[in-house]
Amino acid sequence: MTHRSHRLLSVRSLARVEGEGAMHIRVRDGEVESVKLSIYEPPRFFEALLRGRRYDEPVDITARICGICPVAYQMTACQAVEDACGVTVDGQLAALRRLLYCGEWIESHTLHIYLLHAPDFLGLPDALSLARTDRALVERGLRLKQAGNQIMEVLGGRAVHPVNVRLGGFHRLPEAAELDRLARLLRTARRDAEETVAWTATLDFPDLHVRHALLALRAADSYPLDGGVPTLHGALPDAPALTSFPVGEFERHVVEAQVPHSTALQASADGLRHLTGPLARWRTAADRLPVELRDLGAAAGLGEVCDNPFRSIVIRAIEVLWAVREAQRLLEAYEPPPRPAVPVPPRAGVGHAATEAPRGLLYHRYELAADGTVVTADIVPPTAQNQAAIEADLREFVQQRLHLDDAELTRQCEQAIRNYDPCISCATHFLDLTVERG
Amino acid sequence: MSTPRPRLAVWKFSSCDGCQLTLLDCEEDLLPLADRVDVAYFLEASRAAGPGPYDLSLVEGSIAAQADVERIHEIRAQSRALVTIGACATAGGIQALRNGRDLDELLSTVYADPAYIDTLATSTPIAAHVPVDFELRGCPIDKRQLLEVVSAFLAGRKPDIPDHSVCFECKRRGVTCVTVAHGTPCLGPVTQAGCGALCPAFARGCFGCFGPSASPNTRALLPLLHADGLPEHDVVRLYRTFNAEAPAFRDAAGDALSPDEEDRR
Ligand code: SF4
Numbered sequence: 001m002t003h004r005s006h007r008l009l010s011v012r013s014l015a016r017v018e019g020e021g022a023m024h025i026r027v028r029d030g031e032v033e034s035v036k037l038s039i040y041e042p043p044r045f046f047e048a049l050l051r052g053r054r055y056d057e058p059v060d061i062t063a064r065i066c067g068i069c070p071v072a073y074q075m076t077a078c079q080a081v082e083d084a085c086g087v088t089v090d091g092q093l094a095a096l097r098r099l100l101y102c103g104e105w106i107e108s109h110t111l112h113i114y115l116l117h118a119p120d121f122l123g124l125p126d127a128l129s130l131a132r133t134d135r136a137l138v139e140r141g142l143r144l145k146q147a148g149n150q151i152m153e154v155l156g157g158r159a160v161h162p163v164n165v166r167l168g169g170f171h172r173l174p175e176a177a178e179l180d181r182l183a184r185l186l187r188t189a190r191r192d193a194e195e196t197v198a199w200t201a202t203l204d205f206p207d208l209h210v211r212h213a214l215l216a217l218r219a220a221d222s223y224p225l226d227g228g229v230p231t232l233h234g235a236l237p238d239a240p241a242l243t244s245f246p247v248g249e250f251e252r253h254v255v256e257a258q259v260p261h262s263t264a265l266q267a268s269a270d271g272l273r274h275l276t277g278p279l280a281r282w283r284t285a286a287d288r289l290p291v292e293l294r295d296l297g298a299a300a301g302l303g304e305v306c307d308n309p310f311r312s313i314v315i316r317a318i319e320v321l322w323a324v325r326e327a328q329r330l331l332e333a334y335e336p337p338p339r340p341a342v343p344v345p346p347r348a349g350v351g352h353a354a355t356e357a358p359r360g361l362l363y364h365r366y367e368l369a370a371d372g373t374v375v376t377a378d379i380v381p382p383t384a385q386n387q388a389a390i391e392a393d394l395r396e397f398v399q400q401r402l403h404l405d406d407a408e409l410t411r412q413c414e415q416a417i418r419n420y421d422p423c424i425s426c427a428t429h430f431l432d433l434t435v436e437r438g
Numbered sequence: 439m440s441t442p443r444p445r446l447a448v449w450k451f452s453s454c455d456g457c458q459l460t461l462l463d464c465e466e467d468l469l470p471l472a473d474r475v476d477v478a479y480f481l482e483a484s485r486a487a488g489p490g491p492y493d494l495s496l497v498e499g500s501i502a503a504q505a506d507v508e509r510i511h512e513i514r515a516q517s518r519a520l521v522t523i524g525a526c527a528t529a530g531g532i533q534a535l536r537n538g539r540d541l542d543e544l545l546s547t548v549y550a551d552p553a554y555i556d557t558l559a560t561s562t563p564i565a566a567h568v569p570v571d572f573e574l575r576g577c578p579i580d581k582r583q584l585l586e587v588v589s590a591f592l593a594g595r596k597p598d599i600p601d602h603s604v605c606f607e608c609k610r611r612g613v614t615c616v617t618v619a620h621g622t623p624c625l626g627p628v629t630q631a632g633c634g635a636l637c638p639a640f641a642r643g644c645f646g647c648f649g650p651s652a653s654p655n656t657r658a659l660l661p662l663l664h665a666d667g668l669p670e671h672d673v674v675r676l677y678r679t680f681n682a683e684a685p686a687f688r689d690a691a692g693d694a695l696s697p698d699e700e701d702r703r
Pocket residue numbers: 064067160161453454455456457458498499523524525526527531532576577578579
């Protein structure tokens with residue numbers, strides 16, 4: 001234990017996250033004075049570059065904001081532009097979109113669980129080292145991830161930046177044989193997902209209880225994925241929802257502000273520090289899960305409200321299982337629609353949409369001219385919304401662990417940050433840790 | 439384990455991480471590959487960050503901030519072979535659409551106080567800064583091509599990556615030409631193969647995400663794109679997307695531009 005009066009801890013480049021960021025912690029006289037999560041990845045200016053593009057282009061362009069959740073961007077962009085044009089895509093085309101999104105949830109969550117997050121719980125640097133001690137475990141993760149990728153390849157053409165999504169639906173409908181193959185793969189995936197839930201429940205969770213407002217979509221008859229009503233809960237465990245509001249009013253509630261130490265904007269909801277993602281979805285919509293899945297959560301130690309971000313890995317595992325089952329349900333109910341897409345004629349207007357990216361709520365707004373030219377675009381990614389909450393957690397987390405040496409404290413902070421599966425490419429549109437002890 | 443395994447490093451610059459992710463997406467080949475190489479530096483996958491030198495560096499992303507310029511020189515100095523992966527690294531990526539635009543205006547679109555932001559006015563490919571041993575195209579790259587490039591470099595041979603156009607892949611796959619059959623505008627004739635003619639196979643025209651093929655005749659394609667119903671400014675936009683700064687596409691966009699369009703930019 002160090003008794004220097006000043007301490008500066010710094011993770012100069014965060015590992016196993018999407019994108020580039022750093023963390024600086026300043027400790028003075030035994031008190032954490034400041035925690036700064038800085039995202040130094042240079043901005044990529046998507047919102048500015050979308051101006052003047054044609055209304056059917058954001059679907060392909062915004063996918064490039066993030067290679068891990070391109071479908072979230074594609075689905076949100078489509079819905080927001082369609083909203084501006086007064087078109088709603090429903091029926092089997094909406095079901096196919098949902099199936100594609102399930103593929104991304106399975107792929108992205110499994111990547112995070114097995115390759116990015118689990119090594120922390122086991123004290124290993126990466127999944128490759130984990131494969132040396134438990135190859136079957138990593139192989140199970142890779143197999144499950146591949147099932148997600150296969151859904152994305154069948155429906156989207158490829159897993160990173162699918163090419164088959166368009167306004168109104170798809171360029172081409174999947175063939176029956178391809179869907180049969182997916183249905184077979186999903187049977188194995190379901191077993192793998194069930195085993196994943198059971199395994200994550202056995203991990204050792206550090207003690208941390210956070211107090212943030214939680215924001216997620218709440219859908220009428222399902223766990224939230226491709227739509228719903230933004231619903232904000234306060235930090236108190238048993239309080240009812242503070243507010244829910246139509247997506248069109250999103251920007252009146254969720255406000256982004258720039259902070260000097262980061263290229264990513266930080267957002268707050270109704271003036272509250274809020275969090276999106278698995279903890280928020282669980283709080284807002286666990287009652288929408290099939291009862292067996294809720295029971296699995298209870299057996300794994302999840303209450304109605306989960307305030308320990310380390311346990312988000314369990315929620316993710318349950319969400320993977322849910323997505324596998326949802327994909328199976330969609331496949332069983334599938335009947336080919338008459339055409340791959342409905343027409344979306346341009347008109348002047350403003351459109352909004354929000355969906356649940358694996359790491360949290362994602363919002364898009366487009367303002368279109370009458371000929372379909374994009375006049376302005378606004379994108380609020382989950383990491384921008386989660387940043388302030390992550391900083392606040394780290395402040396408390398570090399305060400409780402000042403007795404640790406810098407190397408161990410740094411390791412644990414990185415783990416705490418990875419709880420959020422932060423997508424820094426999204427947020428700049430991660431982590432270099434510095435702890436300054438004083 | 440008597441001979442040391444070749445040391446692999448994966449680096450990121452301005453990008454979406456999609457090309458690195460393609461390496462992790464090589465599911466059934468990932469663990470066998472990891473058995474053959476020593477993954478010395480790959481922040482997206484591991485917190486182990488071993489010092490150089492490295493036998494093979496894979497570089498994703500474009501140079502978009504001042505600090506990037508110094509970092510890429512250090513990486514080059516530490517790498518026996520340096521391969522760039524993806525449209526960001528080989529052509530500046532989608533973020534190169536900022537090039538030639540007013541940086542202050544761009545910054546103020548996104549930030550209330552642009553003064554804090556460290557960014558260059560341009561996004562440039564890696565090869566504009568250091569010598570590159572091989573450039574792998576795509577937004578994102580194709581995983582079979584990535585495995586071929588890594589295996590080739592590990593074996594000390596030249597990668598077998600074709601530089602002909604997407605049209606060849608359509609013919610080989612037996613995909614009906616979307617332009618001939620449906621009058622769909624398609625950049626396939628001038629775009630480099632590698633994706634397996636993905637978009638035409640999905641009944642869609644190619645939008646050039648693999649960048650220009652070797653000596654593409656973009657002029658000859660222009661009347662065809664017009665005949666397929668694309669007005670000038672749409673042709674310009676088509677070229678000015680993920681590989682806007684690849685010279686052949688940049689020039690093609692310039693050729694398609696009429697003078698009054700030029701003014702609007
Ligand atoms: S080339 Fe495309 S897929 Fe690859 S990092 Fe750049 S934006 Fe992402």
